Amino acid sequence: TGVPMATAAPKLPVKDTYTVAFSQNASNNPWRLAETASMREEAEERGHQLTVTDANNEQAKQIQDIKGLIAQKPDALFIAPITEQLGNVVVEAAAAGIPVFLLDRDVDNTVAKPGEQFVTVIVSDFVQQGKRAAWAMAKATGGNAKIIELEGTTGSSPAIDRKKGFDEAITQCPGLEVVVSQSADFTRAEGQSVTETLLQSHPDATAIYAHNDEMALGAIAAVRAAGKVPGSDIQVVSIDGSRDALTAVDAGELFATVESNPRFGPRAFDTMEQYAREGQVPVQLVLEDRLFDKANAAQNIATAY
Numbered sequence: 170t171g172v173p174m175a176t177a178a179p180k181l182p183v184k185d186t187y188t189v190a191f192s193q194n195a196s197n198n199p200w201r202l203a204e205t206a207s208m209r210e211e212a213e214e215r216g217h218q219l220t221v222t223d224a225n226n227e228q229a230k231q232i233q234d235i236k237g238l239i240a241q242k243p244d245a246l247f248i249a250p251i252t253e254q255l256g257n258v259v260v261e262a263a264a265a266g267i268p269v270f271l272l273d274r275d276v277d278n279t280v281a282k283p284g285e286q287f288v289t290v291i292v293s294d295f296v297q298q299g300k301r302a303a304w305a306m307a308k309a310t311g312g313n314a315k316i317i318e319l320e321g322t323t324g325s326s327p328a329i330d331r332k333k334g335f336d337e338a339i340t341q342c343p344g345l346e347v348v349v350s351q352s353a354d355f356t357r358a359e360g361q362s363v364t365e366t367l368l369q370s371h372p373d374a375t376a377i378y379a380h381n382d383e384m385a386l387g388a389i390a391a392v393r394a395a396g397k398v399p400g401s402d403i404q405v406v407s408i409d410g411s412r413d414a415l416t417a418v419d420a421g422e423l424f425a426t427v428e429s430n431p432r433f434g435p436r437a438f439d440t441m442e443q444y445a446r447e448g449q450v451p452v453q454l455v456l457e458d459r460l461f462d463k464a465n466a467a468q469n470i471a472t473a474y
């Protein structure tokens with residue numbers, strides 16, 4: 170595929186089972202819980218011993234968590250970094266000889282490089298997700314909308330790239346305009362409170378683009394509380410594909426949600442084991458994502474998280 174292979178990162182010997190650590194950045198939404206559950210299930214299936222830490226959505230705590238995990242000297246360390254600022258602690262893990270695999274979010278590659286200080290990053294294509302959200306928004310609104318954008322956690326790779334992809338795509342749609350853009354930290358509560366405020370300051374807004382489903386669901390509650398009808402007065406588009414979001418799509422309150430698959434476990438451990446056997450893997454692995462809209466939301470609710 171032309172993606173370089175990881176060769177200089179700390180090596181992983183071939184063993185039957187491994188002691189593995191996973192630094193999760195938060196457990197405050199169904200997406201995070203699904204990711205952690207996928208890692209736990211897959212580790213158990215393969216007989217690996219997995220330690221999980223939860224940083225409570227706090228960068229300082231995640232750095233301390235990772236330092237603590239490094240001290241335990243696991244065979245391999247998985248990190249879902251809260252923001253791109255976690256490069257230095259990845260460098261510390263590499264210096265301690267621990268192979269690091271980044272899951273779902275990246276770090277600043279000028280500080281820690283894939284194939285060097287960490288083995289690889291297993292991600293969705295967040296820029297592409299942002300573009301697909303913009304195309305869905307164009308469809309929802311007939312190409313004319315004044316958009317409130319709810320950004321994810323400031324400095325996180327999905328917030329950066331989902332904004333970038335959306336902004337790039339709407340340059341092709343002169344009728345789509347982002348009138349205000351603010352972080353709601355990927356949470357439902359902030360999605361609701363930030364939308365309440367922004368609907369007051371921008372009463373002419375006709376659409377909401379949320380970087381994840383939880384913020385979109387909070388936004389939908391705020392739209393209703395403002396006496397407007399989500400799905401007709403205000404079109405809402407988001408990213409993830411959670412069960413609550415698919416239910417909202419089916420109910421006509423959410424126009425579409427671009428999938429961001431949280432079930433990393435199988436790919437994570439396949440990659441780790443391949444790295445042990447072959448000494449190299451591609452420095453970036455990208456998961457395939459679907460789009461959920463009225464046509465397929467209902468049939469996917471039962472298997473959603």
Ligand code: AHR
Binds near residue numbers: 198380429
């Ligand atoms: O990094 C992926 C994002 O993080 C998901 O969209 C979001 O729900 C989660 O918190």
